[in-house]
Amino acid sequence: MYTIGIDLGGTNLRIGLFNEQGEVVEEYSRPTESEKGPEYVINNMAEIINALKDEHTIHAVGIGSPGPLNPYEGVIIEPPNLKGWINVPLVNMLEKKTGLPVKLDNDANAAALAEAILGAGSGASSVFYVTVSTGIGGGYVLNGKLVSGAQGSCGEIGNMIVNPNPDAYQGPGLNKGALEGLASGTAIGRIGNERLGITNGAQGVFELASQGDKAAQEILDEAINYLAIGLANIVHTVNPEVFVIGGGVMKSKELILEPLYEKTKQYLYPSLRDSLIIKPAKLDQKAGLIGAGLLAK
Amino acid sequence: MYTIGIDLGGTNLRIGLFNEQGEVVEEYSRPTESEKGPEYVINNMAEIINALKDEHTIHAVGIGSPGPLNPYEGVIIEPPNLKGWINVPLVNMLEKKTGLPVKLDNDANAAALAEAILGAGSGASSVFYVTVSTGIGGGYVLNGKLVSGAQGSCGEIGNMIVNPNPDAYQGPGLNKGALEGLASGTAIGRIGNERLGITNGAQGVFELASQGDKAAQEILDEAINYLAIGLANIVHTVNPEVFVIGGGVMKSKELILEPLYEKTKQYLYPSLRDSLIIKPAKLDQKAGLIGAGLLAK
Known part of the structure; x- marks a missing residue:
């Protein structure tokens, strides 16, 4: 059983495949190109996720993103670091494209979780x-x-x-x-x-x-x-x-x-x-x- | 199954018998007389608890007390409102006298819990x-x-x-x-x-x-x-x-x-x-x- 973690940054998009021990076993990195809009970036995410899905049993996807965002509705509100991304229903869009449950929270919260559990x-x-x-x-x-x-x-x-x-x-x-x-x-x-x-x-x-x-x-x-x-x-x-x-x-x-x-x-x-x-x-x-x-x- | 709640105040000592719905079914109130020392006050508590124990199946005892106190060790440290009570192992003493598990926390925390759950x-x-x-x-x-x-x-x-x-x-x-x-x-x-x-x-x-x-x-x-x-x-x-x-x-x-x-x-x-x-x-x-x-x- 694997999970996928995505670090959606203003500059770089990082995607990791994690084993049950929380270790990264595969890692992808590419420019986010957020200026090309949410649809473009989310398609890039989905492509990598679906490729990983073909090879592994994936349980769920987690995303850390710049805020403000609503973690309960899975919506990115209007981050200064993702210009033009206004009220983007990221979780909904990515769930539709991948068929996997997606959890979104802000990048500081994701880092907090990592440092608290493994750091x-x-x-x-x-x-x-x-x-x-x-x-x-x-x-x-x-x-x-x-x-x-x-x-x-x-x-x-x-x-x-x-x-x-x-x-x-x-x-x-x-x-x-x-x-x-x-x-x-x-x-x-x-x-x-x-x-x-x-x-x-x-x-x-x-x-x-x-x-x-x-x-x-x-x-x-x-x-x-x-x-x-x-x-x-x-x-x-x-x-x-x-x-x-x-x-x-x-x-x-x-x-x-x-x-x-x-x-x-x-x-x-x-x-x-x-x-x-x-x-x-x-x-x-x-x-x-x-x-x-x-x-x- | 009943529980006992104790509001240990600087002035008054209140003891309540609670049913499973968290309702007070019996209530006792008396002056704390904290100046007579912890042993005296804790004996008063134990007397009422043991009388209630004879009549009902009591599950545990909770105490809200002025702080500072250590809720993990069950020790009252040195509250301004309980003069002369210094490093009193209240939980330990009351557990010995009653044979019941006792949980201690400060009065503001107890009030917070009450307002959050029932208020x-x-x-x-x-x-x-x-x-x-x-x-x-x-x-x-x-x-x-x-x-x-x-x-x-x-x-x-x-x-x-x-x-x-x-x-x-x-x-x-x-x-x-x-x-x-x-x-x-x-x-x-x-x-x-x-x-x-x-x-x-x-x-x-x-x-x-x-x-x-x-x-x-x-x-x-x-x-x-x-x-x-x-x-x-x-x-x-x-x-x-x-x-x-x-x-x-x-x-x-x-x-x-x-x-x-x-x-x-x-x-x-x-x-x-x-x-x-x-x-x-x-x-x-x-x-x-x-x-x-x-x-x-």
């Missing part, structure tokens, strides 16, 4: 996955199961308000003072540009900070402080056993993990401080595909 | 209960089951940071800028005293506001704004289907519910605004006892 959070009863990249997202896995939320918006912590001041920064589509506007890779790059004239984004700030530049370090300290508030707020809301932190910004994890841990600890009830566990993600770019495979289970 | 949240797949009283607490019920969290601290949203400014108010034992310090009944009363010289707490602020006093209304607006940030942050973290709001402050719910709903909505991703549901608690003081009965199930 850095493996063995923990509850895992909150946080990805800090161009945006900030997350996913919550409780007793081995993804918590999707009533409208599928569990883990949308990029929009958590961590600074209610009227002059707090407001990123596009976000609350004023939202975590993503203050602590994402994009935010670090923006502030680096404003204060230090850096033009190569967060990477430039990390480089300067690792060379001992104080102004760059201050930018990181501020972002880490907001991330710590975000994590502490999650602890006091659902008290997960383990945090797993992934995303592009974690390429500089030696500058982030330790101060993030110390800061978050300070913001917890004293009785919770010694139990705080923050781990770096383990599966990297593979998390989305592996998680999609797990969604199919 | 205002009945029928919803996920309920986040928030109590706004002298303090602010909560509980999260997912698919009919209480989520306790890794250290039993799920729902401790009173310590959620909603204002990170260095000059934000810091309540005792709380983070600077924590929700409880800015929006609890105690907080509303404290600010009423500072700004308006009110000496009868939140009640005084509510009275003035309902008479049209602008300064009192402003105090409520600020508290409601912080509560709205708290609820929106919970939505973007776990996206519950329904919020149920209880606690003493809800005696003035006509001044709170509507503006809280409108404010919270503004802080949500547009796609989530129409799905927001905030309901007033239904079981009032009974929630703790009923929840304790459900804990035993």
Whole structure:
């Protein structure tokens, strides 16, 4: 018995064949070409799935996709990373073309599931996955199961308000003072540009900070402080056993993990401080595909 | 088959006998007299339980108690409302004295369970209960089951940071800028005293506001704004289907519910605004006892 996992990215479409142990036994990758429209991309998916179906007994298909989307209705709503894909009934379309049951969730949730089951959070009863990249997202896995939320918006912590001041920064589509506007890779790059004239984004700030530049370090300290508030707020809301932190910004994890841990600890009830566990993600770019495979289970 | 629920309060000890439908069929109430120590109070509990055991087949005992406590080890840690109760192995002691399995959780979690199963949240797949009283607490019920969290601290949203400014108010034992310090009944009363010289707490602020006093209304607006940030942050973290709001402050719910709903909505991703549901608690003081009965199930 096999399952198929699909990592539908803005750039690449990855399709994996998974055995019962959740291991990838075959893998396909091609450009998504999302600009050619849903019908074209979904036909490409169906073609590969149907070819795999001829050779193996396939149980179900899981898809991780950029959000917003509705995991219950299987509809992609209007992702910034899939331009022109508006209210696409992806699950319905793919089920018709393949005859297989299809499960859709957003890419951060898929990655959360992968890290919780097979990655850095493996063995923990509850895992909150946080990805800090161009945006900030997350996913919550409780007793081995993804918590999707009533409208599928569990883990949308990029929009958590961590600074209610009227002059707090407001990123596009976000609350004023939202975590993503203050602590994402994009935010670090923006502030680096404003204060230090850096033009190569967060990477430039990390480089300067690792060379001992104080102004760059201050930018990181501020972002880490907001991330710590975000994590502490999650602890006091659902008290997960383990945090797993992934995303592009974690390429500089030696500058982030330790101060993030110390800061978050300070913001917890004293009785919770010694139990705080923050781990770096383990599966990297593979998390989305592996998680999609797990969604199919 | 019956279960027993115990609402261990700082003032009163309530014990209920529950039938299989979760209805209270017998109820006992007496002063807790917690100052006489755990042994004395636990003996009182055991006496009533053993008398009930002689007449009925009892399956298990559930207890809702002020926190902090460890629900997994069944130990009461050091609740401000049970002075001198330090690291009391309540579950162990009561199991020995009664021969019945005992389940302990904090009072807000017990109330959350009651409201989710039999109260205002009945029928919803996920309920986040928030109590706004002298303090602010909560509980999260997912698919009919209480989520306790890794250290039993799920729902401790009173310590959620909603204002990170260095000059934000810091309540005792709380983070600077924590929700409880800015929006609890105690907080509303404290600010009423500072700004308006009110000496009868939140009640005084509510009275003035309902008479049209602008300064009192402003105090409520600020508290409601912080509560709205708290609820929106919970939505973007776990996206519950329904919020149920209880606690003493809800005696003035006509001044709170509507503006809280409108404010919270503004802080949500547009796609989530129409799905927001905030309901007033239904079981009032009974929630703790009923929840304790459900804990035993």
